[in-house]
Every structure is written in C-alpha cells, then in structure tokens.
Amino acid sequence: MNATRRNLGFIGLGIMGAPMAGHLLAAGHRLEVHTRTKSKAVALLDQGATWCGTPADVAAGAEVVFTMVTDTPDVEQVLFGGGGIVTAARSGLIIVDTSTISPQATRDFSARLAQHGVALLDAPVTGGDIGARNATLTIMVGGDTAAFEQARPVLELMGKKIVHVGASGAGQMLKACNQILCALNILGVSEALALAESSGIALETVIDVLGGGAGGSWALANYGPRIARGDYAPGFMIRLQQKDLRIVQEAAQAAAIALPGTALAQQLFRAVESLTGGGDLGTQAMMKAVRQLSNRPPPANDAPRGA
Numbered sequence: 001m002n003a004t005r006r007n008l009g010f011i012g013l014g015i016m017g018a019p020m021a022g023h024l025l026a027a028g029h030r031l032e033v034h035t036r037t038k039s040k041a042v043a044l045l046d047q048g049a050t051w052c053g054t055p056a057d058v059a060a061g062a063e064v065v066f067t068m069v070t071d072t073p074d075v076e077q078v079l080f081g082g083g084g085i086v087t088a089a090r091s092g093l094i095i096v097d098t099s100t101i102s103p104q105a106t107r108d109f110s111a112r113l114a115q116h117g118v119a120l121l122d123a124p125v126t127g128g129d130i131g132a133r134n135a136t137l138t139i140m141v142g143g144d145t146a147a148f149e150q151a152r153p154v155l156e157l158m159g160k161k162i163v164h165v166g167a168s169g170a171g172q173m174l175k176a177c178n179q180i181l182c183a184l185n186i187l188g189v190s191e192a193l194a195l196a197e198s199s200g201i202a203l204e205t206v207i208d209v210l211g212g213g214a215g216g217s218w219a220l221a222n223y224g225p226r227i228a229r230g231d232y233a234p235g236f237m238i239r240l241q242q243k244d245l246r247i248v249q250e251a252a253q254a255a256a257i258a259l260p261g262t263a264l265a266q267q268l269f270r271a272v273e274s275l276t277g278g279g280d281l282g283t284q285a286m287m288k289a290v291r292q293l294s295n296r297p298p299p300a301n302d303a304p305r306g307a
C-alpha cells in the first residue's frame with residue numbers, strides 16, 4: 001500500500017467509530033462505511049463517505065477494513081455472519097478490529113480468516129470519546145507484523161501512540177489490563193469526591209489542587225469535571241465497561257489470577273445500573289453508587305437518573 005489515497009472501509013459508527021472514521025476521510029482517503037443504524041452514518045456520508053448495505057460490500061472494495069462494534073458476538077457477526085466480510089474476502093485484505101472483545105475469540109477469528117488469506121489485527125484503543133475526536137488515541141495492536149506495518153500509517157491518523165504488542169490477541173489482553181485501571185481509577189475518583197463533598201470542599205477544588213499531584217489521573221481530569229457539573233452522559237457507557245470487566249474476569253480465571261478490586265468495581269457498576277435503570281450512563285456515574293452507599297443526597301445539579 002502507498003501513503004497516498006487508499007481504499008478504506010469502516011464498520012460501526014457509534015461514539016468512537018464515527019469520529020475515528022472522520023479522520024480517515026479528512027486525510028483524503030476513499031471511505032466505504034456500514035453500521036447497524038444508518039442514521040449514525042449521515043454526517044460521514046455528507047463528508048464524502050460511501051454507504052454500503054453490508055460488511056461484505058465494504059470489504060469488496062477496500063484494502064483495509066476497520067471494525068468498531070460493540071462486543072465479541074458483534075465482531076463475529078460482521079466477520080462471519082450473513083453478508084459478513086468473509087463472504088467477500090480477498091487474499092491480502094487486512095481487517096483491523098478496534099472494538100474491545102475477548103482475546104481468545106480474537107485468536108480464533110484470526111485463525112479462521114487466515115484460511116482465506118485475510119489478516120486480522122486486534123487493535124483496541126484507549127483515550128475515550130475525547131481521544132477519538134482529537135485523534136489522540138493509544139492503539140495497542142496484536143497480530144501479524146507485516147500487516148501491522150501496512151496498517152500503521154492509517155492508524156496514525158486516529159491515534160498518537162500506536163504500538164505492536166505481540167501476536168494475535170495480545171492487543172486485547174493489554175486492553176483488558178487497561179480496563180482494570182479504568183475501573184479502579186473511577187472508583188478512587190468517586191470516593192475522593194464523595195468525601196470532599198461531605199466536607200464542604202468544592203469538587204472543582206479537588207480537581208484543580210490534586211490533579212497535578214500523585215493522586216491525579218486521566219479519570220480525575222476528564223471525569224471529575226463531568227461529575228462536578230452533574231453530567232453523566234457517556235463518554236464510555238457503563239454497559240460497555242461491564243462487558244469489558246467480564247472479559248477481564250474470564251482472562252483472569254483462565255490465568256488463575258485473583259482480581260478483587262476489579263470485582264468490587266463490577267458490583268458497584270451493577271448497583272449504578274439498578275439505580276439508574278440500565279447501563280447507558282457514562283462510567284463517571286460510579287459516583288451515584290458511592291453517594292448512595294452513604295445515603296448522601298445527590299446535589300441539586302444531579303438529575304435523579306443522571307441523564
């Protein structure tokens with residue numbers, strides 16, 4: 001592949017996928033897109049992307065196809081289901097799956113695709129919706145080294161740190177480690193903010209004074225202000241984090257590793273799901289469970305269900 005105009009495809013245009021695909025278009029590449037709910041593609045179609053009715057149609061014309069869908073069964077559907085990529089597979093096609101899914105399933109998918117001459121890179125991301133919009137994602141890649149080198153220039157349009165971490169599934173395993181950090185960081189942020197709040201310290205003061213110190217974190221800097229203004233819109237939905245923590249615990253079970261902190265965060269997210277009628281809020285809504293445990297009333301700017 002050359003560094004000029006490429007034929008690319010993108011499947012899954014939600015919170016993350018839509019802005020990531022937008023960067024590929026903005027760089028001048030030809031882009032064919034598909035997602036389950038077509039209305040989510042409208043902005044990209046207006047910018048020059050071409051709509052495809054199935055993942056197979058995307059794959060038919062592309063050198064590299066990106067997927068950014070929800071969970072392991074969704075990736076399986078896009079790859080191997082009716083109208084799936086494999087039905088249009090050409091030898092040499094590279095699929096870059098940026099979704100967060102099971103490392104073991106990734107290895108299985110990769111082996112099945114290899115029979116068609118198709119390379120699958122697992123390339124999960126971190127950096128959140130902000131990183132997707134600003135093209136500052138960290139992208140951790142597993143799979144064939146030559147395929148990675150071919151895909152790297154395009155990955156660089158969406159992220160600022162692109163790292164090949166090992167064989168198929170290695171990217172997803174590193175992402176599982178990342179989700180442990182995310183889950184426990186937002187718990188720490190919520191507990192610190194709850195104590196400050198109960199003591200009459202403004203949440204903005206906590207974020208400002210502590211943000212640059214040893215207790216500072218991405219979660220405090222990015223989610224702290226959202227909590228302070230009662231904004232629980234996702235970002236990163238709790239139901240997706242619960243999906244990721246399930247993947248983490250499956251991997252930990254297979255490796256006989258105990259992860260008690262992660263299990264606690266999982267249970268607290270479950271409490272938020274019960275309190276708010278589902279998992280559609282952002283993970284910063286962990287704050288709701290922490291307040292509830294101490295029977296602390298939510299502040300005036302905090303809507304009952306946080307939406």
Ligand code: NAP
Pocket residue numbers: 011012013014015016017034035036037040068069070071074075077078098099100101125126127128129235236237240241244
């Ligand atoms: P999202 O907004 O729900 O986007 C997922 C998109 O994939 C939706 O538009 C969905 O369609 C589409 N989709 C799902 N299954 C499909 C299928 N079989 N065929 C075609 N399209 C399908 O979620 P997101 O926040 O962008 O997250 C996407 C992935 O990135 C997840 O694996 C998540 O864990 C991971 N991730 C998210 C973040 C974050 O901060 N949000 C950060 C890092 C990684 P519908 O619109 O019809 O539902």
